[in-house]
Amino acid sequence: MRTEPNPGRLQRLFARLDREPERPASLHVPGMSRHRVALLGATLAFYLAIVWAVVINSWLVRLDWQVMFFRPYQQWPQVHAFLDYFVVLGQRGPTAVMVMAWLGWRSWRQHTLRPLLVLGASLLLLNATVGAAKYGMGRLGPHYATLIGSNEMGQGGDIFPSGHTANAVVTWGILAYLASTPRARRYLSAGSALVSLGVGLTTVYLGTHWLSDVVLGWAAGLLVLLALPWCEPLITRVEAWIFSLREAWRHRPAPVMPTPAAPVPVGASSDALPQSARTAEGGSLRDPSAEEGTKSGRDPVGAGHGGTGRTARQERAHNLRPDRAPGTPSGTRRPQPPDRVAPRSTSARPVTGG
Numbered sequence: 001m002r003t004e005p006n007p008g009r010l011q012r013l014f015a016r017l018d019r020e021p022e023r024p025a026s027l028h029v030p031g032m033s034r035h036r037v038a039l040l041g042a043t044l045a046f047y048l049a050i051v052w053a054v055v056i057n058s059w060l061v062r063l064d065w066q067v068m069f070f071r072p073y074q075q076w077p078q079v080h081a082f083l084d085y086f087v088v089l090g091q092r093g094p095t096a097v098m099v100m101a102w103l104g105w106r107s108w109r110q111h112t113l114r115p116l117l118v119l120g121a122s123l124l125l126l127n128a129t130v131g132a133a134k135y136g137m138g139r140l141g142p143h144y145a146t147l148i149g150s151n152e153m154g155q156g157g158d159i160f161p162s163g164h165t166a167n168a169v170v171t172w173g174i175l176a177y178l179a180s181t182p183r184a185r186r187y188l189s190a191g192s193a194l195v196s197l198g199v200g201l202t203t204v205y206l207g208t209h210w211l212s213d214v215v216l217g218w219a220a221g222l223l224v225l226l227a228l229p230w231c232e233p234l235i236t237r238v239e240a241w242i243f244s245l246r247e248a249w250r251h252r253p254a255p256v257m258p259t260p261a262a263p264v265p266v267g268a269s270s271d272a273l274p275q276s277a278r279t280a281e282g283g284s285l286r287d288p289s290a291e292e293g294t295k296s297g298r299d300p301v302g303a304g305h306g307g308t309g310r311t312a313r314q315e316r317a318h319n320l321r322p323d324r325a326p327g328t329p330s331g332t333r334r335p336q337p338p339d340r341v342a343p344r345s346t347s348a349r350p351v352t353g354g
Contacts, residue, residue, distance in 0.1 A: 029114075030177065032229040040226040047219040051137070054151050054160070054212050061151045064210040068142045072205040083202045090164030090199035095171040096123065103178070113242060115178050117235045118228065125224045125231075126170045133220070134158040142207050162209045162217030165200035169221025172196060177225060196221065 030036075053060040073080055088094055096119075103115035139160035140152040153160075172192035179185035200214035209217075 029232055030229050031232075036226055036229065040223065043219055043222050043226060047216065047223065050212060050216045050219065054139075055153060057149075057151050060212050062149070064142075064212050065149060067204060067211050068145075068207065071207065073207055076205075079205075083205060087164065087199060087202045087206065089172075089195055090168040090203070092123075092163070092167045092171075095167065099171050099174060102175070106178075113239045114235060117238060118178060118231075119174055121231045121235060122170050122174055122224055122228060125227065126166060126221070129224065130161060130163055130166050130217075130220050133161060133216075134163065139210075139213075141213075142210060159209055160213050160216065161220045162200060162203055162213040164203050164209075165196060165214050165217030166221040166224075168192075168196040168199040169218060170224050173221065173225045177228060 050060070100116070100119060103119055106115050107113055135158055137160050138154050138156050138158070140146070140155045140157035141159040144157065145152050146155070169192070172195050173189070176185050176188035176192055179188050196218065200209075200217060203209040204211055204214055
């Protein structure tokens with residue numbers, strides 16, 4: 001008995017891609033529950049505690065200097081090349097392009113713009129909050145430190161909190177936030193946590209950030225993810241507005257193109273012209289004298305060129321080249337000079353015109 005082979009993973013993937021796009025019956029939209037509000041408040045308190053510990057030059061600043069003097073990139077130089085590439089997972093440009101490509105495909109499959117709008121809202125919140133904190137506190141990085149044991153605050157720097165770490169938390173955490181099933185949400189949450197943890201520790205290994213910068217970056221990214229449900233009503237209104245614009249564009253009236261007038265031939269009589277050509281723009285009709293001449297069998301006055309009553313054929317017949325004179329009876333086309341005697345003819349009559 002022969003059985004059909006089980007399709008492989010690649011065949012199942014292609015079969016899923018071949019299905020028609022369809023919008024799910026119910027899209028999971030996280031709400032601002034009490035558990036989320038409590039977690040948001042705890043994360044905000046932790047954020048403020050880290051900032052205060054750095055401002056007052058506490059034990060956290062001393063730990064930052066100890067890690068910097070330890071120089072992890074010199075302790076394990078064999079992983080330096082790999083971590084140079086791994087830290088790209090925290091850069092805003094490359095990660096935004098990768099995640100946007102995946103969410104754009106999901107938007108097309110589900111006939112909704114919510115994944116892309118949620119990503120845009122999260123990146124906007126991230127840039128506003130983290131950017132304001134960076135330039136507001138102005139902390140210098142380990143490579144630019146000026147005084148040992150100092151917190152290096154207010155020196156014009158822009159590394160507190162760590163932008164790489166916060167961006168890794170938000171960009172990869174969006175995938176877990178937009179997951180459609182609880183199982184996928186758990187797996188994506190664990191994956192995004194590992195990536196953000198690795199990116200933060202990689203910046204400490206490379207010496208580009210203090211340890212406190214990375215800890216504050218984790219808290220800053222988590223605050224953005226926890227605050228996203230507050231943006232869901234605005235995202236819904238923006239999506240409905242975009243879809244209404246699309247429907248209005250689809251049902252717009254087609255432009256009416258004007259009908260071009262028929263060309264008027266040169267030298268043609270008024271009866272040979274169509275009615276639209278015989279009527280001018282101002283509404284004037286054709287000439288009555290031209291109609292009378294046509295009915296009597298004579299050409300109307302002005303039908304030819306110059307208004308002399310001659311037809312176009314007569315005009316062409318008398319349109320000779322100016323460099324040639326009319327032919328003579330002897331056949332030459334040039335006038336005879338006055339001192340030249342005409343040749344004798346065998347005829348008894350003299351040649352006239354010579």
